[in-house]
Amino acid sequence: MFRFIHAADLHLDSPLHGLRAFDGAPVERLRSAPRRALENLVDFAIEQKVSFLLIAGDVFDGDWKDYGTGQFFVRQMARLRECDIPVYLISGNHDAQNKMTRALAYPSNVHVFPTDRPDTVRLDALEVAIHGQGFANQSVTEDLSANYPKPIAGWINIGLLHTSCTGREGHENYAPCTIEGLRSRGYDYWALGHIHKREELLDDPWIIFPGNIQGRHAKETGPKGCYLLNVDEHRRITPTFHPIDDLRWEYLPIDVSEIESINQVQERFVKPLESLVEESGEKLLAIRVALVGQTAIHRKLRTEREFIAQECQAIATGIARDRVWIEKVEANTSLPKEVESESAVSEDVLAAILGVLEEAKKDPSILADFSMDDVRGKLPLTLRSSSATSDSPLTNSTSDWLMGKNSILESAKERLIEILASQEENV
Numbered sequence: 385m386f387r388f389i390h391a392a393d394l395h396l397d398s399p400l401h402g403l404r405a406f407d408g409a410p411v412e413r414l415r416s417a418p419r420r421a422l423e424n425l426v427d428f429a430i431e432q433k434v435s436f437l438l439i440a441g442d443v444f445d446g447d448w449k450d451y452g453t454g455q456f457f458v459r460q461m462a463r464l465r466e467c468d469i470p471v472y473l474i475s476g477n478h479d480a481q482n483k484m485t486r487a488l489a490y491p492s493n494v495h496v497f498p499t500d501r502p503d504t505v506r507l508d509a510l511e512v513a514i515h516g517q518g519f520a521n522q523s524v525t526e527d528l529s530a531n532y533p534k535p536i537a538g539w540i541n542i543g544l545l546h547t548s549c550t551g552r553e554g555h556e557n558y559a560p561c562t563i564e565g566l567r568s569r570g571y572d573y574w575a576l577g578h579i580h581k582r583e584e585l586l587d588d589p590w591i592i593f594p595g596n597i598q599g600r601h602a603k604e605t606g607p608k609g610c611y612l613l614n615v616d617e618h619r620r621i622t623p624t625f626h627p628i629d630d631l632r633w634e635y636l637p638i639d640v641s642e643i644e645s646i647n648q649v650q651e652r653f654v655k656p657l658e659s660l661v662e663e664s665g666e667k668l669l670a671i672r673v674a675l676v677g678q679t680a681i682h683r684k685l686r687t688e689r690e691f692i693a694q695e696c697q698a699i700a701t702g703i704a705r706d707r708v709w710i711e712k713v714e715a716n717t718s719l720p721k722e723v724e725s726e727s728a729v730s731e732d733v734l735a736a737i738l739g740v741l742e743e744a745k746k747d748p749s750i751l752a753d754f755s756m757d758d759v760r761g762k763l764p765l766t767l768r769s770s771s772a773t774s775d776s777p778l779t780n781s782t783s784d785w786l787m788g789k790n791s792i793l794e795s796a797k798e799r800l801i802e803i804l805a806s807q808e809e810n811v
């Protein structure tokens with residue numbers, strides 16, 4: 385009968401911080417990925433000859449640094465206008481009305497729902513009603529869906545909503561609602577946005593988070609895209625996910641159990657990498673490699689992570705030339721039990737230091753009167769005067785450097801383990 389597309393969380397021109405710190409990072413390709421993904425979305429809509437496109441919030445990542453961001457979006461919407469494809473969108477927490485100081489006139493095919501009340505757009509030819517409301521400000525704490533209009537009898541009713549729904553880890557609890565609450569509205573489809581992980585919450589009616597169209601960092605892994613919804617002659621809706629991302633982030637665990645040398649890491653890396661490359665087609669891959677398992681060279685792997693990353697990058701370049709970037713190598717390994725019991729540097733040596741760091745993550749205020757002298761007193765004699773400690777995050781005498789900064793605590797923990805491991809190997 386007809387088809388439409390549901391997308392969300394475009395985060396156009398989303399800033400990517402710190403990339404220049406990574407040698408060899410394809411910075412420009414990474415930064416342009418959200419734009420390429422939007423182009424892919426428009427290409428797909430035109431190819432599928434959809435009746436309309438829904439965007440469930442966060443078209444933009446925040447206020448534009450310049451008008452280039454808005455102009456790019458306008459150009460893409462104009463491409464859809466030329467193909468007679470209307471676009472219906474709402475603002476989300478990132479592009480809430482009170483956050484956007486710049487604005488441009490959109491093409492006539494773009495309808496933006498109001499932010500002060502829910503509204504309904506009627507598509508008479510299709511007998512479709514689209515109900516929606518955008519965010520007036522970033523922190524919307526009420527259930528917007530509770531005030532959405534009643535469905536139009538005999539028509540297909542679609543709810544367009546930016547929400548955390550019942551809440552999701554890593555996302556602010558904006559416009560909270562319940563699955564049962566949405567279901568009770570009597571709509572045929574709920575097009576949700578805000579949660580970046582794709583999720584089908586219910587199939588009667590369909591309540592769907594499509595996820596964002598482009599992963600933005602190493603925690604947003606796997607295919608990203610949109611949903612194509614086919615509506616048949618019986619007005620049944622069938623959703624199909626379609627990846628449209630330009631850059632794909634992947635987490636690649638490599639089992640290094642029982643290896644005896646770093647060179648063996650390469651042997652276990654090749655086949656999993658080849659599989660990822662084959663699955664991704666021509667997309668750029670940004671891969672975080674995680675070494676896992678029990679091995680006697682556990683500490684060696686920690687201290688040589690940069691070398692391993694460079695080796696993995698060389699292998700990747702040989703396989704896929706410039707289509708793979710090794711973003712990071714994590715050493716999540718451990719010592720075999722029998723080796724651990726014989727280790728000269730046991731957990732007891734690290735306990736005093738690492739224990740404080742773990743507690744500080746829960747309550748940074750415990751370090752208010754904590755000084756580096758407390759740390760040095762716990763270190764082995766060979767480390768108390770080690771130059772290695774001079775460039776450690778722990779050289780400050782106050783705790784200001786870690787207040788609310790768990791990432792710095794983790795960095796300090798890793799650095800201490802590496803220092804102790806290298807000292808052990810030199811004994």
